[in-house]
Amino acid sequence: MTVPAPTSAQRAANGLVWGFVALVLVFLYAPMVPPVLRSFAGASVENGGLFASYRAIFDDPLLIGGIWNTVMIGAIVAVVTPVLALAIAQALREWQKPRLILGLVLLPLFVPGVSMGVAMAVFFKVLGVEPSLLTMSVVQILWALPFATLVIMTVMASFDETYLEAAYVLGSNRFAAFWKVELPCIRQGLFGAAAFSLILSFNETIRTSIVQGGRNTVQTYLWSQYQQVGLSPALYALMTLLIVATLALMAGIVVVTRRRQLP
Amino acid sequence: MKSIRFDALLRVLVLGLPLLLVAILILGPLGIMVAVSFWKKTGFAMVPDVTWHAYATFLSGVRIEVFWRSLWVAVSSTVLMLLIAYPLAYIVAKKVRPTLVGVTLFLFSVPFLVNFIIRTFSWSDILGRSGFVNSALMGLGLTDAPLDWLLYSDFAVYLGLVTAYMPFMIFPIWLSLSGTDKRYEQASWVLGEGRLMTFWRVTLPLSLPGVFAAAIFGFVGAFGEFAVSVILGGTGYQLLGNSIISSLNVINYPLASAMSTFAVLVMLILLVAWFFFFDLRLFLGKIMGRQ
Known part of the structure; x- marks a missing residue:
């Protein structure tokens, strides 16, 4: 079958379509540029070289503490969320109650961030739980869970369950079948969910800031500094680092999923 | 045994x-x-009670104005976001080559994952009086003086909201568009309907579950917004999120809870309507695989 050459009207319509896509992408990506420019603005040899504002990050002990908290919470969220999401996705397949279970897990996605923060804050307050890295982690895990669950469900959907039945027929029990047959097949989904959770943790502000008490993460520190004294070159440097870290993690996800597709 | x-x-x-x-x-x-939200505030503490006091505070005075403004901004920006997200989802589902669909969706999701407060800071940089847009316009000789309506305006707030929440709305719409059976459209063509009528009477109705899910997401985000209004709306521009945070700042938990309950209630009504009108299994078939 030969495809007829496109008429000029079709070509114009196609140009319009891709022009629209390109325009939207420009609008979406443009906000990543200014922090980078700002972090290098005014850099000169007298002012301490190109990376002066990056070095200034380390002059602020509050910020160092914030970075430490961010890394700790990120690690907790990235480990706990995929495991919870895997259990939920397995329960979903096992019990066939998608409306109930998914409705529950996806709920935090639809609650405004401020409201979820308020709910968690009064919850911990009424129960007498002091704000800590753990309470901050819980809030972020609930935020990352819907995304992680969807990632794992997508990967599980491409896993053929007859392999499990084959394992049962061959005398394997449920756990061994899962561990030795299914898990290796969906491992990439778990890594993807972990990377996703880490990204969401690094970029979460408002829920965390409401339950944080005296501590700060990098993000909540940025937000409170903006409201109190405005943004400094060091904070722009920090934003640049956060953007770079997020892009690097996304690139990591691409590399891992690519490897899955290639035999 | x-x-x-x-x-x-x-x-x-x-x-x-x-x-x-x-x-x-x-x-x-x-x-x-x-x-x-039904408790009573006493000084810096709160005591269990059953009182409408917090709701009465919310529904009288300036906070109710903030509520109405939030509602209007949320509804209008959601419509705007749908008008952008739907064509994008349609293009990804129908025009992009199947091997490139993953890459395209990935391109749209990357900005969504970068903290939206940082992205909102950037817009105030780009749109400011000495920002990129005004410099470019004046450099090209298109305007003599910086445009004032670019920043601290409704325009800036809507731009911030659209870039914050629209990217995520592409996914549910794309899910339901790519999940529908192509043969329905083909049948419509065979029966003599044109492309436009086929879209209007077949494709669009079949994609409504995704559209509604996307609308809830965008609406809820804009309704409870706090950062875009402060950074891009300027002093005094308050949305429900700001109102809740300001009541937290004076440690009035019952009031903060009452306003949050209100926001969650609106969301629940929308979600229940969604569950009621659409079949979740149909919508999630793509993710859940065979049932």
Whole structure:
């Protein structure tokens, strides 16, 4: 079958379509540029070289503490969320109650961030739980869970369950079948969910800031500094680092999923 | 026999406990928040009570104005976001080559994952009086003086909201567009309907579950917004999120809870309507695989 050459009207319509896509992408990506420019603005040899504002990050002990908290919470969220999401996705397949279970897990996605923060804050307050890295982690895990669950469900959907039945027929029990047959097949989904959770943790502000008490993460520190004294070159440097870290993690996800597709 | 029963019990525990934990951690806070919204504030503390006091404070005075403005901004920006997200989802579902669909969706999701407060800071940089847009316009000789309506205006707020929430709305719409059976459209063509009428009467109605899910997401985000209004709306531009945060700043938990309960209630009504009108299985078939 030969495809007829496109008429000029079709070509114009196609140009319009891709022009629209390109325009939207420009609008979406443009906000990543200014922090980078700002972090290098005014850099000169007298002012301490190109990376002066990056070095200034380390002059602020509050910020160092914030970075430490961010890394700790990120690690907790990235480990706990995929495991919870895997259990939920397995329960979903096992019990066939998608409306109930998914409705529950996806709920935090639809609650405004401020409201979820308020709910968690009064919850911990009424129960007498002091704000800590753990309470901050819980809030972020609930935020990352819907995304992680969807990632794992997508990967599980491409896993053929007859392999499990084959394992049962061959005398394997449920756990061994899962561990030795299914898990290796969906491992990439778990890594993807972990990377996703880490990204969401690094970029979460408002829920965390409401339950944080005296501590700060990098993000909540940025937000409170903006409201109190405005943004400094060091904070722009920090934003640049956060953007770079997020892009690097996304690139990591691409590399891992690519490897899955290639035999 | 015993080991089989033990195995089944273990399985219920392994799969059920995480689910129970998540249920407690999601529904518990929301339930307690609703309860606290009826409590009474005494100084810096609160005492259990059943009073409409917090709701009365919310529904009188300036806070109700903030509520109406939030509602209007949320509805209008959601319509705007749908008008952008739907064509994008349609293009990804129908025009992009299947091998490139993943890459295209990825390109749209990357900015969504970068903290939206940082992205909102950037817009105030780009749109400011000495920002990129004004410099470019004046450099090209298109304007003599910086445009004032670019920043601290409705325009800036809508731009911030659209770039913050629109990217995520592409996904549910794309899910339901790519999940529908192509043969419905082909049947419509065979029966003599034109492309436009086929879209209007077949494609669009079949994609409504995704559109509605996307609309809820965008609406809820804009409704409870706090950062875009402060950074891009300028002093005094308040949305519901700001109102809630300001009541938290004076440690009035019952009032913060009452306003949050209101926001969650609006969201729940929309979600229940969504469950009521559409079949979740149909929508999620693509993710859940064979049923």
